[in-house]
């Protein structure tokens with residue numbers, strides 16, 4: 001549930017203009033190759049804070065990237081850090097996307113959210129299992 005809630009607004013960033021609006025606090029100006037426009041074009045939304053002022057996230061693969069340099073190319077960085085992302089694989093500017101692309105991308109995003117939710121539950125289950133195992137071991141020792 002936690003994971004799903006975290007991404008409930010992600011569908012609102014399907015279009016480049018919507019993503020661009022999130023970059024009002026982006027630390028790089030228009031002269032840099034990773035300016036807000038190019039970040040949004042490469043599928044990213046800004047999700048930074050005071051402690052992480054250049055954190056951006058792909059709206060499809062959900063990969064978060066920070067540590068951006070003035071001359072980084074957003075498309076190149078996206079491809080390098082998330083080569084299996086469908087947005088990267090399609091690799092088109094918004095105007096060149098097909099209707100089919102616009103059906104596939106939200107489905108892929110949803111699949112990635114489900115994958116992350118599964119991983120979160122799996123990790124907490126493993127943690128819980130370890131605790132139960134400890135308790136059982138303790139009880140066995142008491143019994144002896």
Ligand SMILES: [Zn+2]
Nearest residue numbers: 058061082085
């Ligand atoms: Zn991506």
